[in-house]
Amino acid sequence: MTPSCPSCQAPFTPGAETCERCGASLLVASAPGSAEPVCAVHPEWQSVATCPRCGAFACARCLRQGPEGAICVTCHEREPLGQLPWDQREQLGTLRAFWRTCYGLLMQPTNTLRGINPDAPVSSSMTFVLLSAIAGFLTTGIVYTAIIGIVLGLVPQTDTGGADPKTLKLWMTVGMAAWTVLMPFFSTGMTLANAGLDHLILRMGGVERGFSVTMRAHALSQAPYIVGVIPFVAVYAAPFWAMGLRAFAYRTLHRTSWGTALAGALLVPVLSCCLCGGVYGAFIFAAFKSGLGAQG
Ligand SMILES: [Zn+2]
Ligand SMILES: [Zn+2]
Ligand SMILES: [Zn+2]
Known part of the structure; x- marks a missing residue:
């Protein structure tokens, strides 16, 4: 104002x-x-x-x-x-600003978020998400691609159902590489959708600041994905770290209660997990039942 x-x-x-x-x-x-x-x-x-x-x-x-x-x-x-390094991209350069922000958020989140502008354009936050996703997936993706390439190269010439085995191997490697490149973009889109759902919950919790604040908090909470430069680790450990950091960022940037911040950070992942788990469970159950039916 x-x-x-x-x-x-x-x-x-x-x-x-x-x-x-x-x-x-x-x-x-x-x-x-x-x-x-x-x-x-x-x-x-x-x-x-x-x-x-x-x-x-x-x-x-x-x-x-x-x-x-x-x-x-x-x-x-x-x-x-307070100044978030990410907001000083012009002076620091995008990559250094990204690295310093991630480092600060991982090592001292309280100091890093203290007094910063809670708001930022959605595009700025989206760029941060994209970089985190690239850091999180790229290395792991490259290693997987290399492993698949090597493993396929070692596999003896087996029956591939008439298809040329060389072409098949090539396409699997290309597919893996494409996944590696597309995954960060897919994940950035998912983040936008998730931030929207989180914002609805935060709104219900009485939060008054706009979506761009939620998006910023959500984006910054992706910082743990930077440990993805160590292959495999990030994919499994980072989501939980990110969730905790997200609750903290929601609380700080929205100046809301722990209850609202935790609901905003955890409700969507927990619900979607239950949903996926439910669908998965139903699928297993149906497979099991049809298996029994086929036997009996
Ligand atoms: Zn006065
Ligand atoms: Zn005047
Ligand atoms: Zn005052």
Whole structure:
């Protein structure tokens, strides 16, 4: 929320005490007995904005620029402007910004998320997800492709049902390579859908900030996939790490309760797991039953 000049309503930058447009002082004396809100620190001045963090009424002298807009000086001193390396891509370069963000989120998530702008364009978050997915899948995919290629090369010429064995091997290797390349894109799309579902749950939990905040938190929680540069490990360990980090990011960026943050982070994966498990179970059961039927 941008504060505006009490005289001409033009928006002003927090920290200013005179209006850039009309030149009037932004500090307006409060009229005694008036219903107008006054500054919590200086009751002699009218309030020009409420702090989005603590809700205090603030005069122009008490406003500072915070990551989410104008905040009061008390909150500003408590939590100075934090900078996420990912938001400094222009200075650092995309890859270094990505690596530093991941490292920070894995080693000291509290410090890394403290005071950062909770909001970012969805496209910025999507780029982060894509890089995490590439880090998570690419190495494992390459190793799998290599193994399949080698294993297929060692397999003796068996009956391949009339197909040329060489062509078959080639296509399997190509298929594996294609999977490796397409998987990050598929996974990025899935993340967008999952963040949408998480956002619905967070909304039900009373969260007021927009989808781009949820998307940002969800994207940042993909950082553990960077351990995917160690083949095989990430695919199995990272999802759980990411879920925990996601609950933490939802709580920090949305400033919500642990209950809402945990529901937002866990409900969708748990439900989809139950659903998949249920379908899988039903499938096994049906196969088992038809097997019995065939025997009897
Ligand atoms: Zn003005
Ligand atoms: Zn405040
Ligand atoms: Zn004040």
